[in-house]
Amino acid sequence: MRHPSPHCTARASALLLAVSSLAACGGGNDTRAPDIPRLSAATPGSYGGECEALATTLAGLPNTTITAATTVAAGALTVGGQAVAEHCRVTGRMFERIGPIDGATYAISFELRLPKAWNGRFFHQGNGGLDGNVVTATGSFGGGPLTHALHQGFAVLSSDAGHAGPTPSFGRDPQARLDYGYQAVGKLTPMAKEAIRRVYGKAPDRSYFGGCSNGGRHAMVAAARYTQDYDGILAGAPGFNLPLAAVANIWGAQRYATVATDPTNLSTAFTASERELVSQAVLDRCDALDGAEDGIVQDTTACQSAFDLMRDVPTCSGARDGTCLSADQKTVIASIFEGARTSGGTRFYASFPYDPGLRGSGVGFWEFTAPLALDSGAVGIVFKAPPENPIGFNGPAFALNTPVDTLYEFIHSTSLSYTESAMSFMTPPNPSDLSTLRNRGGKMIVYHGVSDAIFSVDDTTRWYEALSANHGGDASNFARVFRVPGMGHCSGGPSTDQFDVITPLVQWVEQGVAPDRIVASARGAGNPGGTNTEVPGDWAADRTRPLCPYPKVARYSGSGSLESAESFVCQ
Known part of the structure; x- marks a missing residue:
């Protein structure tokens, strides 16, 4: 079991967190806005x-x-x-x-x-x-x-x-x-x-x-x-x-393609072992920021300042072997996490935070498969006016060869038949x-x-x-x-x-009880709702944590089990 860190401060920074309790946990009455009516409860x-x-x-x-x-x-x-x-x-x-x-x-x-x-x-x-x-x-x-x-x-x-x-x-x-x-x-x-x-x-x-x-x-x-x-x-x-996110994901695929070792396999740009390497580096820098070294980075905002990809991940001096990233990889990955930009440098979608969940298996699908198989069709056929012809449409070629500025124009386009742009009808x-x-x-x-x-x-x-x-x-x-x-x-x-x-x-709607603390559980072996195989082996199978409303962060109280939400407070 990991142990509480004596080096952590209780800085109350944040960026979001929180949601839901298997036991229907609630907070205090919503009294800060007396002008907001409370809706009556439903009757069966x-x-x-x-x-x-x-x-x-x-x-x-x-x-x-x-x-x-x-x-x-x-x-x-x-x-x-x-x-x-x-x-x-x-x-x-x-x-x-x-x-x-x-x-x-x-x-x-x-x-x-x-x-x-x-x-x-x-x-x-x-x-x-x-x-x-x-x-x-x-x-x-x-x-x-x-x-x-x-x-x-x-x-x-x-x-x-x-x-x-x-x-x-x-x-x-x-x-x-x-x-x-x-x-x-x-x-x-x-x-x-x-x-x-x-x-x-x-x-x-x-x-x-x-x-x-x-x-x-x-x-x-x-x-x-x-x-x-x-x-x-x-x-x-x-x-x-969604249209902006789809274009941003395609832009990311284009960036990854410049460092992929196999042009037919985008995942070779940032392999599972390399994502594991970065995830561990994030943990090493940020795990203790919430007061407990427990394999979870609660203080996401503070972590973005504490972690530095260039400094904290080894740079390869030779061939890539999963223990380092090349200088070109670092440049590409850093740019994707900073947020997608037009050719002129204007950012049009949000940044992504560094987090240990980067090792998750789903990340690879969204980063390397979705841009070619899903986002390409959405942008080219659903969001573009007029659309590409679905017959013979080549998603990977469309995604990897269409300039980002053109993709950005597509999601804002209209025509006589398609009178609303994607940024109008989708958002x-x-x-x-x-x-x-x-x-x-x-x-x-x-x-x-x-x-x-x-x-x-x-x-x-x-x-x-x-x-x-x-x-x-x-x-x-x-x-x-x-x-x-x-x-x-x-x-x-x-x-x-x-x-x-x-x-x-x-x-909250029917009783005026605002959700100040909601408990979430890990899905280790034997969970009745289904096992999450990505739960780390050194966690209790039924570990719980409070999810806290932004900008609060779940912090270790200084005593109690690291497997229990009761040992953490939202600050």
Whole structure:
């Protein structure tokens, strides 16, 4: 076991941290803004009769075709080894049409899961990537969840956001682009609420929107565009600047290509052993900054000053062998962590923090595969006006050979048929002004892995600082950001990545209890929600840590087990 460091100061610096407790931990009452109303608590309900009869009950919903209503027995779904109660799965589609450009059939397909015993709440689940699939509407969150919205009794909706298949070919259809960006949410929300009203005899008392990655982007967009429709917003790893992040990731791939030893394998630019080397160097410099040498860097902000890639990682004097980085590698890696820039040197996306989670297996995918296989198609076909032809589109060639300035122009482009740019239809308008959400009593929780390699936690921090500046210098009375040290994109990495974020959000919205400390757990061997193989072997399998609201940092109190959240305080 590692031991507390006697050399650590208690400097209260930060950049984000925090989110969620398996035991639904909360903080103090939200009394700092008496002008913000407290919304009333939801009251439960239930539906009588047979689930299959709900297809008739829901017939005639505007612009909607109900395709099935099927009973899902108690225990047919489980989460963390626990049975999900009996519920009705309703499937359907909205606004079915033929695309005028490609002749393809489009519709907003969905499933709505309605618990027999309902808690009075609605959860709209935002899904990830390019959407295109109707995934199981559970409203899950955190790595290997032990609970989710459906398990807690919410009515939960998921959709494909208006197109079939997780490929970028839908980008040829102007309306499909807009549905993917934001309009599907605007169409689905009233339909789902009316369906709930018909089934339970009342509309949902409280409505929540949540998701991670692109789902987190959907949540951020809902907070800005559909403020009156949702009382609580849960945004994980929010790619709210997704077009910029995609171009930045391609730019990073172009940089990596200059130092790759195998031109056909981008990962040879920065191998797994070399990432492990840098991760250990970050730990050596930064582990003790929070008062404990425990394999977690809690004080991310202080670490960026304490760690120096050029100084703290050996420079190769000969061939690369995993124990050093070449001078050219260091230059490339440092530039990527500093943030993507145009050819003129203007930075257009955020920096990335150095963190021990760099050793995580997911980092390699996002750094070396995603730019060529995912971001290229998104930028070239979904975000560009007019789009590239999907037939014969070569993602790697497009990504590696298109100048960054041209890619940047693509995501701002419009045409007669494609009247909104990607930076318009994909991002929340004026995201630093959420006064409408605040003034009606809505609340927002954002969580983000510090080692997320595709959407930077620094971008989320920058947004939150702007949000605070626009709301009297402190947005914490209605919005809080929590970063998860070591965690990669939405989950994984050497981290405590298992947490319940929805319970604290409901408590905040409906009881006025702000989340000041939320406990997260590691998923070592035997975890009922699934094992995270990247949990270090010298950690307890069930290690816990508090996640603290930005700008606070979890610091060791000076006594107690390093495996327990109770030994750490948020300062």
